[in-house]
Amino acid sequence: MIVINNPNNPTGVPIPRDLIDKIVDFARARDIIVLSDEVYRPLFHDGIENNPNMPPSVADLGYEKAIVTGSLSKAYSLAGIRVGWIASRDKAIIERLAEARHYTAISVSQLDDQVASYALSPAVRGPLLKRNIDMAKRNAGMVKAFVEQHSAICSWVAPTAGTTAFVQFRSEGKPVDDVAFCRDVLDKTKVFFVPGSHCFGRGEDFAGYVRVGFVGSSAVLAEALQKLAAYVGQNLGQ
Known part of the structure; x- marks a missing residue:
């Protein structure tokens, strides 16, 4: 099985169409299942109408052994109702998933179903x-302004979709200990990040990276970035 996440979490960067086509072609030639987690779709910051940079869902590429997951939790801001879906062109896959589901959740509540x-x-x-x-694009712009203002000690690939960003912080030219950094920032500012190496790199990759969740109240985000600016000015030399 090939598992992809598009748009990506934590970077907020979509996998482009040409690469998705190559992945599906590779899988089709070898009869491999492709599982595409698309819970942040269609939260593309440039919109969903006439957006040439918006890649297609893997479900639309005609591959029988593609499985796509979606949810109301992310793009639709309805995490509380716990409703999502799985789509595949392969009837046998859907039947096996339905059998497994009977052992975990017989049904959602009728109220949640109506809200969905x-x-x-x-x-x-x-x-x-x-x-x-609109909220995601506005708040991503606020994080972008912070990164550009502090480019001597942090860098990223700017997100164009979703609600998260992956930012690397450096001190004296070297990546910070992201676990210790997140703990210290939380302790001193009450701003919470997720350490990249610990959560995404198995302690080996993504040194110095933190996952930033930026969609919520713009006022709260502005306050958090202000506190973070004061922290890095005092502790990272900028």
């Missing part, structure tokens, strides 16, 4: 996504 149906209705889905995309 309402959120995905034609009259609501568009405005709801626009609200969330």
Whole structure:
């Protein structure tokens, strides 16, 4: 099985169409299942209408052994109702997944089901996504301004989708100990990050990187970035 995450968490960067095509072609030639986690789709910061940089869902590429997961938790800001979906063109895969589901969750509540149906209705889905995309784009811009202002000690690949960013912090030209950094920032500022090497690199890769969740109240994010600026000025020399 090949597992991909698109748009990516934690970087917030989508896998481009040409690379997705290569992955699917590789899998098709070898009869390999492709599992694409697309819970942040369609939260693309440039919108979903006439956006040439928005890659297709793997479900739309015609490969029978593709499995796609989606959710109302991320792009639709409805994590509380715990509703998501799995899609595949392979009936046997869906039947096996349905059998497994019977052992974990027989059904969602009728109330959650009604909220999900309402959120995905034609009259609501568009405005709801626009609200969330606008918020994501605005807040990503705030994080971008911080990174550019402190470019001597932090860097990233700017996110263009989703609600997270992956930022590397450095001290004296070397990556910080991201676990210790996150703990110290939390202790001194109450700003919470996820250490990249510990959570995504098995303690070996992504040294100095932290996962930043930036979608929520813009006022809260502004306050957090202000506190972080004061912290790095005092502790990282900028």
